[in-house]
Amino acid sequence: MHAEFDFDGDVVLVTGASGALGSAVCQTFADAGATVAGTDVVEPNEDTELDRGEVPFYRGDLTDDEDAERVVSGVVEAHGGLDCLCNVAGMWKGGDPIEDTDVETFQQVFDVNLKTMYLASKHALPHLQESEGAIVSVSARASLEGGEGDGPYRASKAGVRLLTETIAEENEGKVRANAVMPSVIDTPANREMMPDADHDSWVDPADIARVVLTLCSDAVPPTSGAAVPVYGEA
Numbered sequence: 001m002h003a004e005f006d007f008d009g010d011v012v013l014v015t016g017a018s019g020a021l022g023s024a025v026c027q028t029f030a031d032a033g034a035t036v037a038g039t040d041v042v043e044p045n046e047d048t049e050l051d052r053g054e055v056p057f058y059r060g061d062l063t064d065d066e067d068a069e070r071v072v073s074g075v076v077e078a079h080g081g082l083d084c085l086c087n088v089a090g091m092w093k094g095g096d097p098i099e100d101t102d103v104e105t106f107q108q109v110f111d112v113n114l115k116t117m118y119l120a121s122k123h124a125l126p127h128l129q130e131s132e133g134a135i136v137s138v139s140a141r142a143s144l145e146g147g148e149g150d151g152p153y154r155a156s157k158a159g160v161r162l163l164t165e166t167i168a169e170e171n172e173g174k175v176r177a178n179a180v181m182p183s184v185i186d187t188p189a190n191r192e193m194m195p196d197a198d199h200d201s202w203v204d205p206a207d208i209a210r211v212v213l214t215l216c217s218d219a220v221p222p223t224s225g226a227a228v229p230v231y232g233e234a
Contacts, residue, residue, distance in 0.1 A: 005217050007034035011079040012216070013072065015062055015120050016089030017055070018044045020187035021138070024205035025086050026055050028213050037075040040089065062089060063111040068119035072127070082127040084216040087117040087137035087160070094150030106152045113156035114163070121167060121177075128175045134216040137164050139179040139227055161227050168225030176224040178215045182208055183231045203232035 017038025044050035143157035
């Protein structure tokens with residue numbers, strides 16, 4: 001069985017669009033006919049839909065309230081509305097126990113992982129309420145339990161999960177909000193960081209993007225406030 005999705009006429013905003021997962025989400029929605037807008041604090045990678053201009057790119061720092069509002073407003077003004085928000089922006093940083101973790105690292109991880117999701121959602125929600133749209137955010141399998149050496153990452157991704165549940169509860173019947181929980185994503189950066197790992201067990205960004213698209217579609221109308229595992233075999 002092969003499911004086909006038609007997002008023709010829908011406007012989708014993807015944060016963290018310059019990264020491996022963000023660019024895969026952009027491509028998946030574009031392939032389904034959506035009007036896709038990507039945003040990130042860094043320029044897109046070469047030879048991607050954003051780099052070639054096939055997906056409009058809005059550079060912005062979504063840890064800044066005014067910049068986040070500017071990006072969302074710019075997308076809405078350019079494309080006439082907003083139907084889906086995909087909060088993909090994120091980072092991993094760790095290696096130290098809590099007593100050795102400096103405040104700057106803690107703040108950076110929370111800003112990138114949780115604050116961007118909060119600010120993008122905050123400014124997108126009024127438009128998504130009008131369109132009865134959807135939000136999908138990227139949490140993490142690691143958010144389900146504590147672990148050694150990456151407490152800020154785990155805590156920030158748990159925050160993404162809980163904020164997703166809150167948005168779903170506050171917007172019941174108006175905006176669906178769900179999260180996906182990857183483990184290790186098969187990206188060039190992760191392979192470089194962990195060259196001896198079992199890469200075959202990692203999840204392809206395109207497969208995660210397909211789940212994100214499904215959660216934004218009308219295929220799962222009762223699903224809101226969920227945290228969906230996308231572990232693969234990892």
